[in-house]
Amino acid sequence: MEGRGSAVGTPASRPVTRRSKSYGRSCVEAPSYFWQTPGHLTVLKIPTSRDAAKSQIITNKVDPEHIALLVKNEWKLSYVTPLHCFRHTQLKSYSNHLSAFIVAEKQQGVAVEVGLEAGFKVTFTAVLGLAETDEDAETVFIQIQSKPVFAAAADAPKVVWRGWLTCVNGDPEYLRSLPPDFVSLPLFCTSGPESLTTLVKSWFERAFDCNFGSLALNSTTLNWLAALWTGCHPTCNIRYLKLAWSLPTQPPLDVSYTVNPQDAWELWNSIHTEESTDDRIDIKEVQSFMNGLETHFFRHFKIYLSAGTLVKVSTALGSAQLDGKIKIGNSDYITTLLTLLTECALLKMLT
C-alpha cells in the first residue's frame, strides 16, 4: 500500500480524519508511527532459503470438515494489518454484528419491512490447529449464507461468500513485537462476490481498526512454489507441473508448459540433492531449476521466456496466480503454502 508508506515518511500528509473513525484504541502509541499499528517495525527479510515441503496429515490436527472448506475453492488473496481487540472468544457476537452490518448496508436507501432482515446469516468459525507456532493466531473462517426474499420456507440458505484469515509460521520476531491488544492474521482469502468482500472488509476496518490491501504474488513466490511442489513428487503424485507465461507481443502470447511430473522431479533432484540433513532449499537451487526448464524450452522454440512474465504455477497440490489467486488441491501440504503466503502478506504489509 503506497499511501501508508508515504504517510509514514511525511507526517504532514497524514490524514487526520482517520482518528475519528477508529475507536476502542487505548494503548500507547509510538509517536513516529502515529497511525501505524504500534510495535516495532521489524524489517522483514526475504528469505533466501526455506524448508522443503513436508507432508503432514493435517486432518490429525485440524477438523477434516474445516479443511474441506479450504480445499475446494479458488481464493483471492489480500493482506490485513493486525486486528485491534480481536478475541477468538467473541466469534458469536462478531457473527451477529457482521450480519447486521451487511443487512444495514444492503438496505441503505431502500424502504424495508421490519423483520425481513434475516436475508444474510454470517458464521464465524475458529479453525483450530492450522497455527504452527505459539505466536501464530488461530485461523478464522467466515461464511455468509443468504436466503432470497421470495424463497420458499423449506429452501436451505445458500452459501454466497466465504473468507478466512490466517497466520501460519508468521515471522516470530514481528509477532512478538505486537502489543498485547493486537492479533495478527495477515493473510485474508476470499471467495464470493466483490461487493460482499468490500462489505466484510469495511466492517473489519471499523470493528478492529485494521486495513486491507490486495495481495499480488510475484514471480519469485511462483518459482518457490514450482520447486517446493515438484519436490513433493516422490511422496505425493503431483500429476503435472504446469507453468504459464504471458509474453508482451501484439496480440499477447500465452505459453503454457506442462512438464511430466517424474521428469520435472528428476531435474529438481539433480539440482537439489538430498545430501543435506536439514533439507533446506536455497533460492539459487530454485532459480537454477526454473532456469533449466526455460533453457530446455528455449532450445526448442528459441523464445526467451524471460521477456515475458510467469503468471501461473499449478500442480495437483494447488495453483497460484500472479494476480493473487490460489487454489489448494491437497491439504497435506497446506502448511507449506500458507507459510509462504503469510510471509508474502507480512512483507507486502510492511513495505
Place this chain on the structure above:
Amino acid sequence: MDAQARSVLYRIIRRIPNRNIENLLKRWNCLSADQMRALDYTRPKWMIVEHVISFCEESRLGLKHVTNLEMIYRIENPDQGIWNACQLAEAQDDAVCVELTQFKEQFKAHLHGVIRHISIKMKKHEDEAIWIRIAWGDNFSKPNHLKPTYVVHHLHTSYVFISNLMAKHKIFLCQALVIATKHGSIKDGLLSTKSLNAMRDLLLRRYQQVFPNAHSRILQERNTLPSFPCIGKEHRDHEEIRHQMACEAFGHGAMPKLETAVYRLETRYKGNSNYTLSDKEEFFRGVVRFSSSSLLESLRHCVASGMAEGPVTPLLSAITQRGRNYFVITDKGPGVSSQASAQRA
C-alpha cells in the same frame, strides 16, 4: 412437425440475436409474405419460435425444411465449434475431373450403402465450397438431427474440413470422401481451430506470404562480419533481418486467426549442460501450448521484436509451412540432440 424438427428449429433460433432472425427466415424462403409480416421480432425468443412452428405446420413444412434452415445458418456462421482438417492423398489421374454431381452421387451412394439410417444434405456455397450435413443413425435408430456432422470441401483441393464427427463414424466418412474425390487415402491434418475461415486461409495459402530474397541473404552474410563502424546502422540492419525472418515464417499483414498450437515434446533434456540429466537416455516429456487471439501475428511480433532468437525454428515455422497446429516432437536419432523433427502423431 415432429419433436425433433421443433428442437432443431428451437436450437437455431435460440443462438441468433432477434434482429437477425428476419434475414435468416427471408433467405430460407419457406414462409409466405403474410406469415413473415405477422412475425414480431421484439417478442421473446420462445414466442417467436412458437409462431414459426405454427406457420410451418400451416404450410406443411417438416424436418427436411428445418435442416435446410440449419444449413443456411451454419454456412453464414462457420466459426462455431471445433473444425478439424483432413488431407487427401494419392490422387488418381482423373481426380481433377471430378464434378459436383458426380461427387454428390458417389458420396451419398457409398454412405447409404453402409449405413441404413442416415440423412445427407449437400449445398454448394458461393465460394465454390461444398457443404455437407450428415445426421447419423444406425441399423436400429433414426438419424439424430440434433448432432449433425458438417463437412466442407473445395473440389480439386486436397483438404477437407470436418466439424463434430464422432470417432465411430470417422471410418465411414473417410471412405466416402476418398471414393467420391477419387483419391487413395485420407489422413488427419493435425490442425484444429474454432475458425473455419482461418483454417481454410492457412491451408489454401490465402494470405500474404513473404519469400526469402537476395537482399536479405546479403544482409545475413554481412552480418557475420565482426562489427560495423556505425552502431545505429547495425541496429537497423538487425531489426530489418528480424522483421524479414518473421515475415518469411509467419506471413505479412493480416494473418488467418489461428488460436492455438500444441507441441508434445518427447526429446532429451537440453537445459543447463552441467547436470547429469542431459546424459540420460530417457526423454524429458512435456506439452507446450501457445495461445493467442491471433497466434501467427503474435509469433511474428515475437520474432520481429527480438523476444525470440532468429532464425525462426522449424518447429514454429511448420505451423504455416505444413499447415498444422499439433506436433509430436522427437529427437532425430541418437547423438543428434540439437535438431528435432516434427513427426506425425
